[in-house]
Amino acid sequence: MTLLAFDWIFLIEKLVLIVIIISVSLVIAMYETYAERKVAAWIQDRVGPDRAGPWGILQPLADGGKLFFKEEIIPNSSNKFLFVLGPCLAMLTAMMTCAVVPWSSKLELFGRSIDMQIADINIGILYVFGVVSMGVYGIMIGGWASNNKFSLMAALRGASQVISYELAMGLSLIALLMLTGSLSLKTIVEQQQAGLWNIAYQPLGFLLFFVCALAECNRAPFDLPEAESELNMGYHQEYSSMKLGFYLFSEYINMFISSAIMATLFFGGYDVPFLDESKLAVNVAAIVGLVALMLKIFFFIFLFMWVRWTLPRFRYDQLMRVGWKNMIPLALANMIITAAVVLLIKK
Amino acid sequence: MGTAQILFWSLTALALISAIMVLVSKNPVYSVLWLIVVFFAISGHYILLNAQFLAIVNLIVYAGAIMVLFLFVIMLMNLNTETEPQKSIWMKFFGVVAGGLLLSFFISFVISSADLKGKSAQLKEGEIGLIKTLGKALFNDYVIPFEIASILFLSAMVGAVVIGKKD
Known part of the structure; x- marks a missing residue:
């Protein structure tokens, strides 16, 4: 039988990797909720959660348990399947985005590298x-299926916001891709290991990318899909129990992944500054790289929270104006200037 | 059958079944969602042909942007079976006949095409859909049609803005 002839060990290796990465991102998302409350408390000069466990570190478990045991309500007038x-x-x-992030360099275990x-696919960023x-779609379908006017409004806001900021994000990335000449995230990290980090060449590009990432994750100051003061609770108003938990949780996972992408694209990924990784043993280099990437990611997650608890929310028309009239022209100018400089240097 | 054939036939079945579901679904929102499944299946076919760039662009542009706008409009109009005008059974019957004739015309056209005689799709080793090849072809051989197409898009956008303006 050569029906499905391929390397089974390779398949098992990838499956194990997927399970590890997904559980790690879930645990990190759990502790992001705790970190969010602690950071908010610190910024507002409060104590924050400190009841469950030492320094309140069991708080996420308590929150998760509460969400699981809450009554599950599906509104009668809603579309059950889509809900x-x-x-x-x-x-x-x-979850799917974490498939293309290079978490570290190669690891040697049981004689395999x-x-x-x-997956190191050659269209990494586009993926x-x-x-x-x-x-x-998660926001739109949920908001529509709830059969609630507030939810629908929030879903429409969410959709137009994500589409508008995707444009500026794409344009800011094009400038970066002109420099790297590759779409594979692994190649981009390896180039940064050899030379300078991309932030040195693309400071404006990074700024634009960061603002767009805030908008894509529906984080403050762009959290209009869940603006509680005008839309009650936004697109997840009719949701309760763990289905609400999934929506809240996916926001934190998005934050984790977009921090990972930013660290990879602009801040060298798993590269440690001023250290020649090739001199270290293979496994040591991999672990050091992983720790470096995680530290960068935690810094960006902190930055997300810092922004949320510092800036007030935009008004909706301001949000759209910033997206279309400020971000896109800036990104276009950045792209043209980068293209001109790349052309001049290559000649 | 190798892995590629199994993938090809299951993707084809998925594409056809969901395309039929687009037409059969009573609720327009379901139709849009099935259409998204069709785009996913077609992107799977592109990946089988090693055209990863085309596959992902198909997803970004069609499934990601255009279908969101479709969904947007349908949700705002809040169409459903009660308010939608129902076509008579004869209209549906002749619609199916006309569509079937068009399909058989296209199929006969493709089968009799001289370029395609004795050729099969390049699985895995084809390079035509990779971003490098595609970029070189677009900006060297087809640069004028490409630029004209972009001007066409720009004029469409300007037209939309002019029509959408209040005064």
């Missing part, structure tokens, strides 16, 4: 982009 599909899609698309990346553009 359940909404949070599933939000979670799925949040294992890539710390689920991330594609999955992000799917992410809006």
Whole structure:
């Protein structure tokens, strides 16, 4: 039988990697909720959660347990199937992005050299982009299926916001891709290991990308899809129990993944500054790289929270104006200038 | 059958079944969602042909942007079976006949095409859909049609803005 002839050990290796990466991102998302409350408390000069466990570190478990045991309500007038599909899609698309992030350099275990990346495809960034553009379906389907005017309004806002900021994000990425000449995230990290980090060449590009990432994750100051002061609770108003938990959770996973993407694209990925990784043993280099990437990611997650608890929310027309009239022209100018400089240097 | 054939036939079945579901679904929102499944299946076919760039662009542009706008409009109009005008059974019957004739015309056209005689799709080793090949072809051989197409899009956008303006 050569029906399905391929390397089974390779398949098992990838499956194990997928399970590890997904559980790690879930645990990190759990502790992001805790970190969010602690950071908010710190910024507002409060104590924050400190009851469950030492320094309150068991708080996420308590929150999760509470969400699981809450009564599950599906509104009678809602579309039942789509109502359940909404949070599933939000979670799925949040998880799928981590497939192309290179978490570290190669690891040598049991005589095999294992890539710390689920798939090194040559369209890495575009894959991330594609999955992000799917992410809006979770919000739209959930908001529509709830059969509630506030939810629908929030879903429409969410969709137009994500589409508008995707454009500026794509344009800011094109400038970066002109420099790297490759769409594979692994190649981009390796180039940065050899030379300077991309932030040195693309400071404006990074700024634009960061603002767009805030908008794509529906984070403050762009959290209009869940603006509680005008839309009650936004697109997940009718949701309760763990389905609500899925929506909230997917936001934190998105934050984790977009921090990972930013660290990879602009801040060298798993590269440690001023250290020649090739001199270290293979496994040591991999672990050091992983720790470096995680530290960068945690910094960006902190930045997300810092922004949320510092800036007030935009008004909706301001949001659209910033997206279309400020971000896109800036990104276009950045792209043209980069293109001109690349052309001059190559000649 | 190798892995590629199994994938090809299951993707084809998925594409055809969901395309039929687009037409059969009573609720327009379901139709849009099935159409998204069709785009996914077609992107799967592109990946089988090693055209990864085309596959992902198909997803970003069609499934990610255009279908969101479709869904947007349908949700705002809140169409459903009660308010939608129902066509008579004869209209549906002749619609199926006309569509079938068009399909058989296209199929006969493709089968009799001289370029395609004795050729099969390049699985895995084809390079035509990779971003490098595609970029070189677009900006060297087809640069004028490409630029004209982009001007066409620009004029469409300007036209939409002019029509959409209040005063």
